[in-house]
Amino acid sequence: MGLRAWLREHRLDARARRLIAGLFRDPALLAGTSLRPRHAARWVLIDREVEESEIVRVRFGIVRHPRPYAFSPQSHKVLERYVYDVRTRQLTREGGRNITRERGLDAD
Numbered sequence: 001m002g003l004r005a006w007l008r009e010h011r012l013d014a015r016a017r018r019l020i021a022g023l024f025r026d027p028a029l030l031a032g033t034s035l036r037p038r039h040a041a042r043w044v045l046i047d048r049e050v051e052e053s054e055i056v057r058v059r060f061g062i063v064r065h066p067r068p069y070a071f072s073p074q075s076h077k078v079l080e081r082y083v084y085d086v087r088t089r090q091l092t093r094e095g096g097r098n099i100t101r102e103r104g105l106d107a108d
Contacts, residue, residue, distance in 0.1 A: 016048040016058045023084055029091050035062070035082075046081065058084045059094070076100040 001009075023029050024040035042062050049057040060082055065075040080096040 012048060012050060012055060016045055016055055019055065019058055019086060020060050029089060033091055033093065056086055
C-alpha cells in the first residue's frame with residue numbers, strides 16, 4: 001500500500017472513530033439500546049463501509065460486564081457488536097458473545 005492509500009485509509013478510520021465518539025454523546029441515538037454515555041471509553045472500531053469516499057456504516061464492538069442480578073457479585077464478560085448506519089442515523093445490535101461462558105466458566 002502506497003503512502004497516499006495509507007493516508008486515505010487513516011483519514012477514513014479517524015472519521016469513523018469521530019462518528020462513534022459522537023454517537024455516545026447523542027441521547028437520541030442511544031435510546032432503545034443498552035448503551036449509555038459512560039460506555040464511551042470501552043468501544044473498539046471493527047470495520048467501516050465506504051461508498052463514494054463517504055462512510056455509510058461503522059461497526060464497533062464493546063466489552064460489557066453485565067450482572068445477572070443488580071446485587072450479584074458475579075459478572076460475565078460479553079462482547080457486543082453494533083452497526084451504526086450513518087445515513088439513516090440508526091444504531092443496531094448485530095450480536096454478542098459471552099466470552100466467560102465460552103471459556104467454560106460460570107462467572108468472573
